[in-house]
Amino acid sequence: MDVIYLDHAATTPVHEEALEKMYELEKEVYGNPSSIHSFGRRAKYYLDEARRFLAKSINANENEIIFTSGGTEANNLAIIGTALENEYNGNHIITSAQEHHAILHIMQYLQRLGFHVTYLPVNKNGQVNVADVERTLTDQTILVSVMTANNETGIIQPIEQIASLLRDHQAYFHTDAVQAYSMLDIDVKKSGIDLLTTSGHKLNGPKGIGFLYAREDVPLKQLQYGGLQEKTKRPGTENLRGAVGYYTAAKIAMENKQQNREIYSLYKQAFLDALREAEIDFDVNGDIELSIPTIVNISFPGTKVDVMLTNLDLEGVAASSGSACTAGSLEPSHVLKAMFSSRDERMYNSIRFSFGSANTLENVKDAAERVVKVVKRLTE
Ligand SMILES: Cc1ncc(COP(=O)(O)O)c(C=O)c1O
Structure with a gap:
């Protein structure tokens, strides 16, 4: 059977083309993208190509893509990074009760640090109500995080309306688009999304790679210290194989x-x-x-x-x-x-x-x- x-x-399952590309790359392109010599430049060429495509897929700029080890890390950087960097503007965060644990457990951590978190209810259809976001917003709110589509029910959330509600508010808007990225058309500029999370292994890419889109002017505290990679927001030698595997799979998924x-x-x-x-x-x-x-x-x-x-x-x-x-x-x-x-x-x-x-x-x-x-x- x-x-x-x-x-x-x-x-x-990882797409055959992505597997082949990763194998080839691992064998042939072993330079460190940060090195100045030709080996490094060649590696950087592939990394840039991947970044360029992934940025374009959501209508972002290349410099707004931060490669991470996946959705969980991108969520940590988005939520904790925004909260810590914007603390002086307020200590209130809004999210929903149906977020992935890779949001909810971050929120619990922030509550232990003294932040106030509102968990929005979810109706029987599986959606958050935009009016609830409006009702719970205060002048202390610095961040709203509502997922694009739920990972258990698949229900799409009203993120465009939430983003538009926040246009004239200081709060930044983050959305965890891990399940939605390959299925919905996402335009971060048009929608007014400030931060967005994706993950490679949900669209036939490899595990252990994802990216955070962070609009250029969103103040984000780095959570990890080391080298200058990813504009210091995610230091550490880049996962070139993962990034290129992700790019290859995402390209096929988008096409x-x-x-x-x-x-x-x-x-x-x-x-x-x-x-x-x-x-x-x-x-x-x-x-x-x-x-x-x-x-x-x-x-x-x-x-x-x-x-x-x-x-x-x-x-x-x-x-x-x-x-x-x-x-x-x-x-x-x-x-x-x-x-x-x-x-x-x-x-x-x-x-x-x-x-x-x-x-x-x-x-x-x-x-x-x-x-x-x-x-x-x-x-x-
Ligand atoms: C909605 C959502 N967010 C975040 C994650 C975590 O992503 P990753 O496995 O890449 O860390 C998942 C994975 O199941 C998910 O479904």
Whole structure:
């Protein structure tokens, strides 16, 4: 039995072209991009090319891209860097209750440092309300961070409206676009986004590389000290292989964006149709019309998330949930908790399926049949 991968929101297989490019580069271009000699200049040429493309992909300038080790590090630099550098303007930060832990745990750290953090509620559709941002803004607010699309539900957030609300306010606007970058058209200048996070391994690039877009005039405190790389904001010899692997994968993703959107929407639809046709009981969490094509979060009444995931694994379906198993007990997903009441059974029976390059229409339909089999086994 072949295993069907429906966990592209966790990570994606690296594109063949990116792999080849990285292998070639690692073998041939071993210079340090900071060196003055020809080896260094050659390495710098490749790094600059990658930076140029990634900047252009979101309509940023090259000097506004800071390479990091991934989304987590980019979020740390954006949030802590902005908070510490702008402390004298206020100590209030706004975020949402459904952010990735790579935002929420940073916020908790800042609270321990004395910052006040407002966690915006999330409605049943899976969205933050713009009016809540407006209501909670004060003259002490220095930063608002709301993700572009949620990693558990795929729901797209009203980031353009939030950015526009902040145009005449001192607060900077950061968005974690890790899940959205390859699916949505992002124009940081037009939208008024000050800081934006991406990660390579979510779009068929390598793990351990990402970038933070930081508008040129956003004051950002460096969190790491060392050399002059990345304009001192992220010192350390550059991950050239990672940057070029990321660039190669991102280029393919951007060139095929529209086609991928259509294909993955088709996969999602076919998956849901198959569940419907089998007449099993299920419910999509959040408003599917507001979601990116790659992610769907489904509640299966009468099942338990850990039992479901184990059974799916046995049937050869790799999926996941936002719930975390700690010491034998199941910690419900903070995202679903933010959307529904904490007593809602969806918290304990919801699974995230995410589509991508490891799928075909056939294997998605096959996976749906396996899901039906498991649900029937557990509920009948
Ligand atoms: C929304 C979001 N932000 C941040 C991250 C962390 O990115 P990375 O794995 O590159 O550190 C992830 C990864 O799952 C994510 O989905």
